[in-house]
Amino acid sequence: MSAPLSLGPARPVPLSAVNPVAQLTAIVVVTVVLLICGDLVTPLLLLAAELALLPAAGLSRPADIARRTWPLLLSALGITWVNVAFGPLEGAAAWQSGATWGVRVIALALPGVLLVASTDPVRLADALTLHWRVSTRFGYGALAALRLVPLLATEWESIRLARRARGVDAGRNPVAGARLLAGTAFTLLVGALRRAARLATAMDARGFDSGVVRSNARGSVLRPRDGWFVAGAVAVCAVAVTASVLTGAWHPVFS
Amino acid sequence: MTTTGGGPATVRLAGWGFRHASRQAWALRDVDLVVRPGERVLLTGASGAGKSTLLRALGGLLEPESGDVAGELTVDGAAPDRRRQRVGMVFQDPDSQLVMTRAGDDVAFGLENTGTPPELIWPAVDTALDAVGFTLGQDRATAALSGGQKQRLVLAGALAPRPGLLLLDEPTAQLDPEGAALVRAAVVRAVADRSATLVVVDHDVEAWLPLVDRVVELLPGGGAAEHPAGWRPAPLRLPRRHPHPPGEQLLAAVGAGYTHRGSVRPALAPTDVALRAGRTLAVTGPNGTGKSTLALLLAGLRAPTVGEVVAGPALTPGLRHPHRPPARWRAGELARRIGTVFQQPEHQFLTGRVRDELSLGPLRSGAGAAEAHAAAEALLDRLGLAPLADANPFTLSGGQQRRLSVATALATRPRVLVLDEPTFGQDRETWAELVALLAEQQDDERALCLVTHDAAVVAALADDVLTLGHPVGVG
Numbered sequence: 001m002s003a004p005l006s007l008g009p010a011r012p013v014p015l016s017a018v019n020p021v022a023q024l025t026a027i028v029v030v031t032v033v034l035l036i037c038g039d040l041v042t043p044l045l046l047l048a049a050e051l052a053l054l055p056a057a058g059l060s061r062p063a064d065i066a067r068r069t070w071p072l073l074l075s076a077l078g079i080t081w082v083n084v085a086f087g088p089l090e091g092a093a094a095w096q097s098g099a100t101w102g103v104r105v106i107a108l109a110l111p112g113v114l115l116v117a118s119t120d121p122v123r124l125a126d127a128l129t130l131h132w133r134v135s136t137r138f139g140y141g142a143l144a145a146l147r148l149v150p151l152l153a154t155e156w157e158s159i160r161l162a163r164r165a166r167g168v169d170a171g172r173n174p175v176a177g178a179r180l181l182a183g184t185a186f187t188l189l190v191g192a193l194r195r196a197a198r199l200a201t202a203m204d205a206r207g208f209d210s211g212v213v214r215s216n217a218r219g220s221v222l223r224p225r226d227g228w229f230v231a232g233a234v235a236v237c238a239v240a241v242t243a244s245v246l247t248g249a250w251h252p253v254f255s
Numbered sequence: 256m257t258t259t260g261g262g263p264a265t266v267r268l269a270g271w272g273f274r275h276a277s278r279q280a281w282a283l284r285d286v287d288l289v290v291r292p293g294e295r296v297l298l299t300g301a302s303g304a305g306k307s308t309l310l311r312a313l314g315g316l317l318e319p320e321s322g323d324v325a326g327e328l329t330v331d332g333a334a335p336d337r338r339r340q341r342v343g344m345v346f347q348d349p350d351s352q353l354v355m356t357r358a359g360d361d362v363a364f365g366l367e368n369t370g371t372p373p374e375l376i377w378p379a380v381d382t383a384l385d386a387v388g389f390t391l392g393q394d395r396a397t398a399a400l401s402g403g404q405k406q407r408l409v410l411a412g413a414l415a416p417r418p419g420l421l422l423l424d425e426p427t428a429q430l431d432p433e434g435a436a437l438v439r440a441a442v443v444r445a446v447a448d449r450s451a452t453l454v455v456v457d458h459d460v461e462a463w464l465p466l467v468d469r470v471v472e473l474l475p476g477g478g479a480a481e482h483p484a485g486w487r488p489a490p491l492r493l494p495r496r497h498p499h500p501p502g503e504q505l506l507a508a509v510g511a512g513y514t515h516r517g518s519v520r521p522a523l524a525p526t527d528v529a530l531r532a533g534r535t536l537a538v539t540g541p542n543g544t545g546k547s548t549l550a551l552l553l554a555g556l557r558a559p560t561v562g563e564v565v566a567g568p569a570l571t572p573g574l575r576h577p578h579r580p581p582a583r584w585r586a587g588e589l590a591r592r593i594g595t596v597f598q599q600p601e602h603q604f605l606t607g608r609v610r611d612e613l614s615l616g617p618l619r620s621g622a623g624a625a626e627a628h629a630a631a632e633a634l635l636d637r638l639g640l641a642p643l644a645d646a647n648p649f650t651l652s653g654g655q656q657r658r659l660s661v662a663t664a665l666a667t668r669p670r671v672l673v674l675d676e677p678t679f680g681q682d683r684e685t686w687a688e689l690v691a692l693l694a695e696q697q698d699d700e701r702a703l704c705l706v707t708h709d710a711a712v713v714a715a716l717a718d719d720v721l722t723l724g725h726p727v728g729v730g
Contacts, residue, residue, distance in 0.1 A: 122360055
């Protein structure tokens with residue numbers, strides 16, 4: 001649970017040199033193209049470009065890549081399978097449709113993995129509040145709340161054990177199991193809300209959101225390379241779409 | 256308004272009182288108090304005397320709609336909500352006070368909120384980190400710090416904007432003795448130059464006495480009384496002990512150790528220990544040596560990854576599979592034989608009423624409704640919880656919650672009782688009540704296992720002491 005969620009200071013990787021808002025812009029461009037295209041060639045080419053960026057995000061060891069992407073790969077496989085098994089098509093056509101969906105899902109989600117792997121959450125909040133005028137209340141509030149997520153895993157475990165110590169278990173009864181799970185989740189939620197309230201008070205006490213215009217100690221600078229990064233994303237998309245059209249595969253979903 | 260300068264603040268309360276919305280009684284009444292610039296005041300009072308409420312009021316954190324106010328309270332001659340930038344506050348739980356992922360960024364947070372120009376922030380961060388003696392560097396991940404270091408960082412964050420008034424609300428209640436000492440040392444360092452007025456609330460009164468100039472007690476009937484110089488709290492009430500000869504063995508760990516999945520280093524090195532009827536074992540040792548893990552193994556809540564936990568013949572009659580280890584017993588069977596009290600009482604509460612909470616265990620482990628009801632009533636009376644029988648467990652005070660969590664474990668009349676830090680963060684009154692309650696369990700021939708950092712509780716109750724240490728060459 002903790003690996004995809006852990007929120008420490010990210011160690012700097014080559015891709016960290018690109019400002020988070022530039023990365024987000026590139027993600028928007030790629031996402032729009034992927035949502036429009038209905039063929040297999042475009043997402044395959046975009047996916048290849050994304051894979052080429054993995055080492056720049058510090059993900060070159062297969063174990064690291066697997067750790068970050070297993071939920072994504074699992075859902076892509078699931079979508080492929082559902083399309084092959086239950087889709088309207090049969091035979092090779094079904095497989096092609098399934099593969100298209102699977103590849104699209106991976107190509108859509110992988111930029112997010114790259115962003116998370118290369119971006120310190122604090123820098124992301126800095127960039128969003130400084131360049132995109134996201135409210136500091138939202139940006140840093142969300143950041144503080146995210147810090148508490150790993151604590152939930154520990155708390156879940158101790159609530160579960162505390163229930164067993166009280167003589168509460170489900171045995172082999174699935175209904176009792178579901179109720180126990182719901183009860184544990186409720187206790188966890190109550191605890192999380194109380195902690196969130198304490199966090200809000202502590203942030204209040206530190207003058208957060210008090211009406212004074214906030215300064216930023218770290219700053220967030222947009223450099224020429226951020227522009228080049230976005231231009232690169234646009235160029236890769238253009239190449240992918242051109243290749244798709246030239247091979248005759250191009251088949252936008254809204255046509 | 257800039258944040259630097261201003262010097263230590265003056266606090267003035269005249270006939271001040273506060274009543275929480277939806278409550279009949281005033282939480283605080285007729286409080287008269289003047290704290291002069293640079294003074295250090297320790298605020299004491301029984302649990303529920305309104306200490307935390309007063310600190311919140313001083314910090315300007317009481318919302319007008321949260322209750323009724325009487326009298327006058329000023330910080331530097333103005334209402335505290337207009338002096339928010341002059342006040343730094345530290346609360347109990349370090350995890351719900353840190354905002355950023357890096358130590359330096361977190362200290363900078365308060366300065367950013369006051370609009371301090373970036374070029375002035377980093378020198379101020381360095382000064383604050385130095386003031387509390389935080390030497391691990393600005394880039395240290397906050398998540399990887401110990402509780403004491405986290406709380407030190409929180410203190411640095413409160414000090415960075417150079418407050419004229421520093422308010423500490425139970426800053427050491429969630430820390431082990433080592434962490435608590437670390438925090439107190441940091442406070443001493445930070446206020447050495449008397450650049451800030453200090454008001455502290457803490458359960459551990461004695462430890463703060465040498466660090467403050469005055470002790471003020473909030474009285475239960477209203478008002479506040481100044482303790483004379485040289486005042487000391489009444490000595491801890493210790494129960495009369497009736498030492499018991501070692502009875503039969505109820506539970507034993509035989510070379511039992513535990514390693515978390517995916518981890519190389521064991522959380523608990525193989526350990527041998529035996530729990531006997533009428534005897535109390537205290538498990539002590541520094542953080543990270545596996546004390547709580549050992550408690551979970553003995554409690555039958557986790558299975559050891561090496562060695563085994565064995566129940567003695569006196570504990571196994573009535574089990575469907577008497578040869579199985581406790582970790583594989585059904586929950587109902589376990590609760591009737593081994594009771595566990597966790598560090599956080601709230602994790603253990605399952606119902607909306609104190610009475611239901613006490614009858615739940617017996618009901619779950621096969622007692623009839625009448626029997627469960629009778630057991631609950633008896634415990635309510637004995638533990639002085641009867642007036643609270645219909646209250647929601649989550650609304651009880653910390654000390655009451657702690658007593659209730661011990662009572663719920665006792666409700667199923669287990670022969671073995673495992674308690675993880677039962678006296679953690681409790682004031683002296685609750686401490687004495689708990690120790691007396693546990694001494695009664697010794698007289699009832701129960702075997703007790705106490706995991707604790709509290710030397711006083713070890714001295715008061717333990718027959719045997721197991722000190723866990725770091726294995727040679729590790730940590």
